[in-house]
Amino acid sequence: MAASTRTAPPPSREEFSARLLNGSARKSYAPVVDIDWDSPVVPDTFFLPPRMVSLYGTQMWQEMSREQQIELSRQEFINLLSAGVWFENILNQALLRGLMHADVTAASTHYSLTELGDETRHMVMFGRAIAAVHGKPFQPSRIQRMTINLLPLVFQKTVLWIAALVGEEIFDALQREILDDPDIQPIVRRVMRIHVTEEARHIQFARDGARRDVPTMKRRNRFLLATIHGAGGPFYRYLFTNRAVYRRVGLDGHEGRRQARANPYFHDTTRTGFAPLAAFLEEIGLMNRISRRMWTRSNFL
Template identity: 40%
Template sequence: MADRPPPRMQDPDRVAQRLLRASGSYEPSATIDWDTPVLEGNWFCCPERLSLYGTPLWDEMDQQQRIELSRHEMASFMSAGIWTELCLIQLLARHMASSRDLGDSRTHYALTEVADETRHSVMFGRMVHAMGCRTYTPPPAVQRLFTHASTLYSELSIFALALVIEEVNDQ
């Protein structure tokens, strides 16, 4: 096996500046007409992605029951999205509060991420409300587990987690 030189480390400040330039802010409050009623009879996600799809119980359900299932499963997914976004906001805030230079590009990028996660949470919450559902939260034990485990994350793992959460929620 040939020896390869180690990868060249990029300047973290330059990486943060590049990410800041690439971070376009989408404003769902201004671009979505939240007063438009949800169209009855439409799916809230692909039927193939629903938990009961392809099961004997699915076969017994009528179309309206299947659509209602899609409504509640999407509300549950968006509620999980809100909770994970809030967890990420906590991690980013803790990261910035721990003696970060507020003039640093990495701190500016973290603040941009907090703003984006806040907008996402508002959008998810408004959508759940528009669908006529309530938001769901994890059980208190899971919430406490996150609070205790969150102190173990390093700077790198916080930003990696941000990418993972965004990828899952975007999909």
């Protein structure tokens, strides 16, 4: 009786990785052929749910024509995909550096390589999606490009898992909100569906790595990691209120950013996006007073 009620031990890292590999074998996509890239954009249709557009409900939004509102949703969709390409680039560089020191026979190594394949296909998918909606990507500045190329040098081991979650989970939560709206562009829903399905495994892999590694970290290193992820709050606020997005719609970039950052509807969106990750960081003991304040000041908490 005692043996039958005993809790089964959690899977090892290798067993967990093998499960993810099996999931990838059963359900993966090739966006080049799995998306109808020749399908035309549907007229008079939003690219993001209006409530998720940064200026929704503001004075500027009320003064915009419906065409401008749809165009703003298109530009914010393009901005989201452009940032996705940057994040995938950073993650791929970090994973490749880590693989130089990994056992090539291990299931965890094989899953890292599988994730690399997923991410490169996602970068192609994002680029083709921007082209399919007749958009122009938002390019990082020279300083931002230099930073993107430097970050993989420090994104290793536990830092990599947390950085991956900060880069993926917020987008994942927002994408799930987008999928719930049947009235947006079909190609947007298709891209989001593919990305959500495959990113779910990537998030599981990073969460499992963090759960195993954080308890063994030195106290000082754990404090530093629990602090520095708070920088994600100001960064995302900067990203989601990119002045160039508003300028492309014919709006004043500074005023657009000001109204977006004061917009309670937009605050609801950012808090919804951060909620799952915030709960996980609390669970593993990586949310301290400093990082919590940084996320709160950026309206993600």
